[in-house]
Amino acid sequence: MTENTPHDRGRQTPDPQRRSARAERAILDAASELIVEVGFARMTMEGIASRARVGKQTIYRWWPSKSAVVLDVFNHLTGEQTGEALPDTGDLAADLRTVLRATVDEFNDPTMDRIARAFTAEIQRDTELSQRISGLLVEPGSEVYKQRLRSAIDAGEVRADADLELAVELLTGPFLKRWLMRTAPLTHAYTDDLVDMVMRSLRP
Amino acid sequence: MTENTPHDRGRQTPDPQRRSARAERAILDAASELIVEVGFARMTMEGIASRARVGKQTIYRWWPSKSAVVLDVFNHLTGEQTGEALPDTGDLAADLRTVLRATVDEFNDPTMDRIARAFTAEIQRDTELSQRISGLLVEPGSEVYKQRLRSAIDAGEVRADADLELAVELLTGPFLKRWLMRTAPLTHAYTDDLVDMVMRSLRP
Numbered sequence: 001m002t003e004n005t006p007h008d009r010g011r012q013t014p015d016p017q018r019r020s021a022r023a024e025r026a027i028l029d030a031a032s033e034l035i036v037e038v039g040f041a042r043m044t045m046e047g048i049a050s051r052a053r054v055g056k057q058t059i060y061r062w063w064p065s066k067s068a069v070v071l072d073v074f075n076h077l078t079g080e081q082t083g084e085a086l087p088d089t090g091d092l093a094a095d096l097r098t099v100l101r102a103t104v105d106e107f108n109d110p111t112m113d114r115i116a117r118a119f120t121a122e123i124q125r126d127t128e129l130s131q132r133i134s135g136l137l138v139e140p141g142s143e144v145y146k147q148r149l150r151s152a153i154d155a156g157e158v159r160a161d162a163d164l165e166l167a168v169e170l171l172t173g174p175f176l177k178r179w180l181m182r183t184a185p186l187t188h189a190y191t192d193d194l195v196d197m198v199m200r201s202l203r204p
Numbered sequence: 205m206t207e208n209t210p211h212d213r214g215r216q217t218p219d220p221q222r223r224s225a226r227a228e229r230a231i232l233d234a235a236s237e238l239i240v241e242v243g244f245a246r247m248t249m250e251g252i253a254s255r256a257r258v259g260k261q262t263i264y265r266w267w268p269s270k271s272a273v274v275l276d277v278f279n280h281l282t283g284e285q286t287g288e289a290l291p292d293t294g295d296l297a298a299d300l301r302t303v304l305r306a307t308v309d310e311f312n313d314p315t316m317d318r319i320a321r322a323f324t325a326e327i328q329r330d331t332e333l334s335q336r337i338s339g340l341l342v343e344p345g346s347e348v349y350k351q352r353l354r355s356a357i358d359a360g361e362v363r364a365d366a367d368l369e370l371a372v373e374l375l376t377g378p379f380l381k382r383w384l385m386r387t388a389p390l391t392h393a394y395t396d397d398l399v400d401m402v403m404r405s406l407r408p
Contacts, residue, residue, distance in 0.1 A: 134385055
């Protein structure tokens with residue numbers, strides 16, 4: 001049961017035999033509370049251990065650093081592994097609608113909203129955290145979109161000269177702005193329209 | 205010389221005769237320092253007055269609230285009035301390139317970057333501030349883009365059924381994401397490419 005938990009990656013010394021699902025859950029809950037309450041910079045492995053009522057070594061057994069713990073908090077919230085491939089049914093627009101609707105549902109979850117906002121605030125203050133998160137979360141997240149778009153180029157659904165980096169930003173940036181600035185609700189209708197609009201600029 | 209300063213708007217009791225350009229500058233500088241150091245929520249009119257070495261009444265004479273002061277900090281940084289119309293040369297793509305290149309230059313200014321990040325962090329924490337800023341800064345900012353796009357629809361440069369709210373998000377969201385997540389540098393080449401991409405989805 002612990003074989004496929006999302007935080008297998010990124011650990012230096014995975015040891016599935018010694019895991020306790022309850023301690024693991026307590027550690028992730030503690031980390032998600034602390035990032036909201038005190039922020040990433042002032043959060044420590046000791047603080048997480050204390051709140052989760054586990055020894056600090058229990059955390060280090062599974063995660064090499066507090067960034068690794070926080071990355072797993074996100075992975076658990078979204079129910080995805082970082083870098084997990086997007087669906088590929090052969091219909092790019094349909095697949096993008098599926099993915100962005102799921103993203104809407106995630107960001108409309110109050111816990112996810114609270115933690116993602118705390119994290120967004122931290123990233124503004126902390127350039128080092130920002131770079132680590134960019135490498136661990138944002139770039140792998142963009143890469144799976146680019147992989148799906150490359151497959152769509154092969155299938156003739158997307159023009160071969162499309163700038164894929166920019167295409168991913170067009171799909172995810174408007175969503176981020178609307179969520180960040182709270183300018184309008186995030187709905188499935190909204191992301192469906194977004195996909196239609198972006199597809200117009202990507203088609204051959 | 206004080207007639208056309210950008211913060212004439214939004215004051216309840218403008219009194220150009222009694223303004224002191226030096227006090228005004230000191231107040232805006234103090235506000236921009238405090239928002240970075242203590243954040244918007246803990247910033248007070250007293251604190252601004254104290255740091256600017258002016259009486260609190262001097263601030264209230266020109267600005268009704270701390271949000272109004274902070275809005276003017278942004279207006280001064282960008283050298284624009286909130287809600288100022290976009291250029292309209294009859295060539296939408298060229299005008300958008302001009303505007304977004306200027307935005308790149310603004311966000312590459314270290315002072316602007318620092319203040320805008322502090323503000324972005326505050327908005328995540330403070331829903332009330334977020335709503336005020338949305339009404340004072342984000343929505344008027346979007347509206348000027350929409351006006352320019354409506355003029356382009358009349359000129360036949362943009363399809364009449366384009367969703368203008370979404371079009372503005374496509375022009376500004378990718379930029380915001382790249383800046384926020386620090387995933388890649390903001391350059392004129394980048395925003396030029398962004399305009400090309402968005403124009404493809406807007407043309408009739």
